[in-house]
Amino acid sequence: MDSSPHHQDTNNIDSSFDNYQDNKEIIVTPWEVSGEIEDRMYIKLIEKFGTQGLSQDLIEKFRKLTGEVHPLIKSQYFFSHRDLDWLLTKYENGDPFYLYTGRGPSGFIHIGHILPWLFTKYLQDKFGSKLLFQFTDDEKFLYNPRATRETISKYTAENILDIIAIGFQPNLTRIIIDTQHINYLYPIATEIAKKITFSTAKAVFGFTNTTNLGMIGFPPIQAAPCFLPSIIEKKPTPVLIPAAIDQDPYWRITRDIAVKLGFYKPAQIHSKFLPSLSRISKMSSSKPETAIFTTDEPEIVEKKVLSSFTGGQATISLQKKLGGNADICPVYAYLRYFFDNEKESLERYIRCKSGNLLCGECKSDLADNTKTFIIDFKRKREKAKDKVKDFMFDEKCLQ
Numbered sequence: 001m002d003s004s005p006h007h008q009d010t011n012n013i014d015s016s017f018d019n020y021q022d023n024k025e026i027i028v029t030p031w032e033v034s035g036e037i038e039d040r041m042y043i044k045l046i047e048k049f050g051t052q053g054l055s056q057d058l059i060e061k062f063r064k065l066t067g068e069v070h071p072l073i074k075s076q077y078f079f080s081h082r083d084l085d086w087l088l089t090k091y092e093n094g095d096p097f098y099l100y101t102g103r104g105p106s107g108f109i110h111i112g113h114i115l116p117w118l119f120t121k122y123l124q125d126k127f128g129s130k131l132l133f134q135f136t137d138d139e140k141f142l143y144n145p146r147a148t149r150e151t152i153s154k155y156t157a158e159n160i161l162d163i164i165a166i167g168f169q170p171n172l173t174r175i176i177i178d179t180q181h182i183n184y185l186y187p188i189a190t191e192i193a194k195k196i197t198f199s200t201a202k203a204v205f206g207f208t209n210t211t212n213l214g215m216i217g218f219p220p221i222q223a224a225p226c227f228l229p230s231i232i233e234k235k236p237t238p239v240l241i242p243a244a245i246d247q248d249p250y251w252r253i254t255r256d257i258a259v260k261l262g263f264y265k266p267a268q269i270h271s272k273f274l275p276s277l278s279r280i281s282k283m284s285s286s287k288p289e290t291a292i293f294t295t296d297e298p299e300i301v302e303k304k305v306l307s308s309f310t311g312g313q314a315t316i317s318l319q320k321k322l323g324g325n326a327d328i329c330p331v332y333a334y335l336r337y338f339f340d341n342e343k344e345s346l347e348r349y350i351r352c353k354s355g356n357l358l359c360g361e362c363k364s365d366l367a368d369n370t371k372t373f374i375i376d377f378k379r380k381r382e383k384a385k386d387k388v389k390d391f392m393f394d395e396k397c398l399q
């Protein structure tokens with residue numbers, strides 16, 4: 001079978017991933033990202049995870065197909081990939097691809113989650129791709145000792161509204177909730193599970209003797225939707241996963257066993273993380289005071305933004321004298337990735353560095369933009385309530 005490059009993704013990175021965790025500077029797993037987020041870290045992650053940076057040639061290939069370079073690629077928010085060039089060549093040769101992404105419903109949705117989904121919607125619109133969207137309600141129940149089935153179900157229902165509000169096309173998008181649709185995933189998951197040893201899972205995910213059995217058995221469930229398109233289409237079907245790079249361990253183990261099971265390796269495009277308002281680590285639902293949620297009231301959004309960490313100096317006169325540090329400023333990052341165009345962002349950067357821009361102005365720009373965005377998004381969430389059924393995976397998807 002024609003397939004993507006055949007190197008062993010897990011063998012490549014097992015030990016270096018461990019070493020990376022050992023050096024205590026930064027931890028990146030699907031369940032934990034800690035340490036200060038800065039651009040240097042992403043270069044290191046490409047090296048350690050054995051992924052590839054987005055080259056100019058690849059960006060050009062993308063541009064030829066989409067007619068432009070998406071701002072999130074231009075700003076290098078999406079910075080890394082596996083087999084994207086292979087996937088685009090397949091597409092050029094008449095082989096369409098599925099998109100696959102997902103959410104672990106552990107809380108409300110914050111604006112960090114939204115960026116990969118907005119990009120996924122863009123890809124769906126440009127390439128006419130079908131999308132499988134997985135809710136790993138089992139993963140989040142198993143991971144958090146305090147989680148109850150009731151709270152996870154509540155967040156699943158709430159988060160589905162956000163997914164629909166993103167604007168995915170109902171005729172091309174299907175939502176899979178693990179505990180409800182397990183019959184479609186389990187046969188594939190058992191095939192996957194049989195090919196992965198505990199030793200590999202331990203090295204890739206950092207499982208220990210105290211990890212509960214549910215978590216140890218979970219990764220094949222997240223791997224399964226990578227192969228579901230081939231079952232739906234009744235032939236090997238390329239799949240592209242847009243997500244932040246924290247999810248990469250899942251794809252490493254999936255890619256290593258894909259060809260053995262007669263499937264293509266899933267391709268990925270990896271994004272960076274939107275930092276938390278305190279700058280320490282990524283934005284996370286588990287630290288609500290430093291995250292902006294789609295369910296936050298506009299006054300709360302404003303309050304959170306105004307009390308955010310910035311890259312500014314301690315006083316106005318020092319700021320004017322020394323300039324600010326936009327490179328470490330979450331306010332600058334949100335404006336850059338969400339709201340400013342390239343020119344505005346560059347101007348903001350220069351004015352900040354040269355001491356001609358004070359943090360108050362950036363905070364106020366961000367608060368205004370975010371409030372407008374959230375008010376509009378809330379409206380879309382409300383409308384989504386009538387559409388949930390249209391998006392659910394069912395038997396018809398397999399016919």
Ligand code: TYM
Pocket residue numbers: 030100101102103104105106112113114115116134135136139222241242243244245246247271272273274275282283284
């Ligand atoms: P979850 O719910 O942790 O995250 C959902 C998506 O958001 C990305 N993400 C972020 N991106 C930027 N900045 C942040 N601060 C940030 N925090 C999270 C994640 O990378 C992810 O793309 N196990 C998964 C659910 C899942 C999934 C998938 C994700 C199932 N199948 C396929 C991606 C692709 C999870 O708990 O994601």
